Amino acid sequence: MPLDEGGIFPYVRAVFTSFSSCMDNAFIATTFDWDHRTPKTWQMLVNKGLRKMRIPIKISPAPPSMANVESRMNLFHLLAQTIAYKVPGDVVELGCNAGDSTIVMQKMLKQLAPEKRLYAFDSFEGLPEITGSDLADGVYGKGFMAAPLELFKYKFKKLGLELPVVHKGWFQDTVPQGLPERISFALLDGDLYESTKHILPHVYERMSPGAIGMIAVYYDEAVFPRRGVSMGYKSPGVKRACDEFFGDKPEKVRVLYANEYSNGFFRKR
Template identity: 55%
Template sequence: MDDIVVARLNRPPGRRQRIANQVLARLGTGLRVAARPYSWGYGNVESRVNVFHLASQTCAYNVPGDLVEVGCALGGSSVVIQSVLSGGGETGKSFHVYDSFEGLPEPSATDAADSVYRKGDMAAPLERFEASFRHIGLPSLPVIHRGWFDDTIPAQLPDRISFALIDCDLYTSTAHVLPHVYSRMSPGAIAMFGVYYDPAVYPCEGIQDTYASPGVKRATDEFFADKPERVSVLYANEYSNGYFRKV
């Protein structure tokens, strides 16, 4: 498998930064302009590493089906998944991403009661998603399904899924998406939740509301109440991810 960039550190200074710093140096100031890091949106290095290991595991074991990311925003995890796929030779698998690219829908009554999110939060234009792939030098884009999940899922899901990243923050979105993704997962397939915060397993004192996203755990736990699989918590520094493997 080719090298894969999960986090990009120590970016060389751009032209404007170099010029600004030459001017500042000539003026004899000790000040320097630092490059603004590229924004990958929502996630941290730990969560990208979790995505990398789980997605590449399903490819290495050749679990049948395609890869999907439901809720892709700026593409911070999508570039990792696409890199895993591109580095694995001819797999016959495709990668599908789903998002409104307008942020969250109007919260339902149950999401509104959590008081975490508002309509339009995390709006990420499609152009910025595509720019993330250019930024990291990835030549091919995934199959992009733009729209509200009520319209795109299940209609535009692949028939069989080997890996899914379900990352939609709201109770209502998670409760809608999860049964459709689950029913298409092959035995041995893995689904990861972008946020699955269980303070009983990994307490993060004073956790930010959005890192807790309580609706996701509620929807997920309700769904698995009568299923053989259990969701495991994965450390992701200031919050946690979750995942399960389909029996």
């Protein structure tokens, strides 16, 4: 029984009986200083001073702008599930930016499923021209989040990791031809309605039964309202595109807690 239908035991059994699916995940907190919840020594000293002065404020490292530790933990466990269940197909990321989540997946595949290839897609010029309902949302602008391909490559080199297959360009030009034939896991992180709407059908049709699609930002006010959290953590167009797409499909997107973010995922029937 799939986990999103309440069956935890098959997953636990699959993980524990599959020796090859065991791996440490502390690197998710420590790689490139991704653990923004733990204050640095100097910040602890400042906090101590603030406490002494009875000032009720605590400082900690700035939250990262692309993903947080909770999102990466969700990514780790969802990808681990598809590996433990031996879902056929390769792994893709649509919207890889500077590669921080790509690195998590590549490290996991290297250790747990070296036979799978990882494919990463991005313009490496940030978001495209904002149009239609994305324009009405008023959250993003053209070129937001631009991260050059050189930075992506540098991060992989620094960690001694093999580069994934990289497709540079706009999704509409790269995704239809560049996706692998079979997909076992997909991380969808395009932030816009238009980008998400474009990629979903291409990815969905290639997903094996049991494959997981993780939606990096899926904010559902009805499940977990986050008042006061900025719209950049909510990317409202993504949920609109997903809900439209899954309106006539048997799968449903589930929400996963991720602190500032809300992640979503679906499992292909």
